[in-house]
Amino acid sequence: MTTLNLTGLTKRFGTVNAVTDLTLTAAPGKVTAFLGPNGAGKSTTLRMALGLIRPDSGAATFDGLAYDQLPRPTRTVGAVLDLAGAHPAMTARRHLRVNARLRGHDVSRVAEVLTDTGLDHAADRRVGGFSTGMRQRLALATALLGDPDVLVLDEPTNGLDPAGIRWLRRVLTDRARRGRTVLVSSHHLSEVALSADDVVIIGDGRLRWHGPLNELTDDHASLEDAFLDMAGAA
Structure with missing residues (x-):
């Protein structure tokens, strides 16, 4: 299993220090919650971890390798940072099949992740008609196509109803129990x-x-x- 290490990550945008000398570990077998007030640098940190933003200094590694050095990145890391990835005219099934082929995953995984995320009943509906909660489930299904060792999720409960939040909790804790690494940013402290x-x-x-x-x-x-107390939030 894979450990995510962030070491001395620092990022500045103009005069704004977005992230300063941040070091943390998300370990296998655990759900690690990543908390902070709005503007604290959480999303910037997650994007640096996934190679979407280059840090000014420091490093983010998965068992010693940066994301862009991983031989099969989406088999190691599954990520949900936003809901912009699915074309509204595509069905959920088609979206997942395209992503499976692009990422080199077995297309048989499509049926599995549709079931795992509770979208099998809506698999042939166009994504443009999905609620925010259903789009969250589709984004997670896409991240799970490679059955990755690490999940990195940014506010995954947004748009989910209480049943959906309970379902997501079970997904995350089950993966951790099976030795996977889960790093999840959230404002839902309860x-x-x-x-x-x-x-x-x-x-x-x-x-x-x-x-x-x-x-x-x-x-x-x-x-x-x-x-x-810790975050200094008013």
Whole structure:
């Protein structure tokens, strides 16, 4: 299984220090929650991890290799950073088949991920008619095509109803139980409290906390109190 290491990541946009000397580890067998207020640098960090933004300094590696050095990147890492990837005129099944072929995955995985994400009933509907929650499920299905060792998700509960949030929790915790690595950015602290093993909190682009959830909450009345204290959020 694969460990994600971020070491000394730093990124500046003009006069703004988006991320400063950020070091963290997302380990196999754990759901690592990545928390911070709006503008804290979470999305920038995830994009640096996936090679979409070049850091000014530092490195992001998967068992020692940068994302663009991985021989089969989508077999190692599955990512959902936004919902812009599916053409509205395509059906879900067609979208997944195209992505499977482009990424070198067995097309038989399409039926599996449709079932795993609860989209089998809507597989032949056009994506343009999907709700936000269904598009979230399709984005996750796309990320799972390669059955990757690592999942990197940015706000995956957006648009999901309570049943969808519970379903997602089971997906993430099940993958962690099977030795996979899960790094998930979220503002839903009540959900994080139910699913996370480790917690990373950043504020103003700097690391504020990195460790087991139970150690964080031992010193605070709730995860919300811990977050507001550590992140400096008003």
